[in-house]
Amino acid sequence: MAFTRAAGKHRRPGRMHRTTTRAAGVAALATTGVIGTLAAPALASEPVPEQTGLTPVITIGDSIAEQIDAQAAAQRQAAEDAEAERKAQEAARERAAEAAEQAAKEAHEAKERAARAAERKLLNTYVAPISSSYVSTAYRASSGLWSSGTHTGIDFHAASGTSVHAVGAGTVVEAGWGGAYGNQVVVKMHDGTYTQYGHLSSIGVSVGQSVTPGQQIAVSGSTGNVTGPHLHFEARTGAEYGTDIxxxxYLRSHGVSV
Structure with a gap:
């Protein structure tokens, strides 16, 4: 009697099936780390699988995966640290720039305050027109020497060539010959009043020039209608004759001892 085998029952696995099964086993061993213990000759003795068109899946052990993860984490941390450092440096630069700007602003404001204070001090400073002198002829003294019959200013004792100073800050409005006053200088003061200096031997300022308290503007003499060298000084509400005060x-009200 002849015997026949049922189809597929005891048939030897085909080459494709064997190769696929072997690849799956290798992959499983690699996942568990067991593949690392296999001897190279054992693997080398296996025949090269035929080309199937399938992409093989390769897995790695846990220790290698942990190393890769740790390396990636370290790289991410390094990048984050570098970005944080960049931002910190940028913030520091911004703070330094703001501090420098604030310091410059404060320095400028301090300079302006100092300038205003100096200007106020200058405007409020008055001195005598002749240093270490005294009044030799009083205001409103009567005499036929003056056309009005009275003295419209005061005379300071002074030899010819004595320095004459501006009593305060102002602007020169007249500088030259003044008739009976001889050589004269008239200064418009910062408060709108005027001061006059007469009988000068020479003049050291010009019209339009600004003067400061104590600045030399002329030297005394005996020009004009005089009997001897001295300084004629007047305070006025206007630039012209007849507006005297x-x-x-006037000098005492500005702190000058006369």
Whole structure:
């Protein structure tokens, strides 16, 4: 009697099936780390699988995966640290720039305050027109020497060539010959009043020039209608003759001892 085998029952696995099964086993061993213990000759003795058109899946052990993860984490941390450092440096630069700007602003404001304070001090400073002198002829003294019959200013004792100073800050409005006053200088003061300096031997300023308290503007002499060298000083509400006010009271009101 003849015997026949049922189809597919005891048939030897085909080459494709064997190769695929072997690849799956290798992959499983690699996942568990067991493949690392296999001897190279054992693997080398296996025949090269035929080309199937399938992409093989390769897995790695846990220790290698952990190393890769750790390396990636370290790289991410390094990048984050570098970005944080960049931002910190940028913030520091911005703070330094703001601090420098604030310091410059404060320095400028301090300079302006100092300048304003100096200007106020300058405007409020008055001195005598002749240093270490005294009034030799009083205001409103009567005499036929003056056309009005009275003295419109005060005379300071001074030899020819004595320095004459601006009593305060102002602007020269007249500088030259003044008739009976001889050589004269008239200064418009910062408060709108005027001061006059007469009988000068020479003049050291010009019209339009700004003067400061104590600045030399001329030297005394005996030009004009005089009997001897001295300084004629007037305080006025206007630039012209006839607007005189008491010069002693004027100087004292600005802190000058006369």
């Amino acid at each position: 008491d010069p002693v009271a």
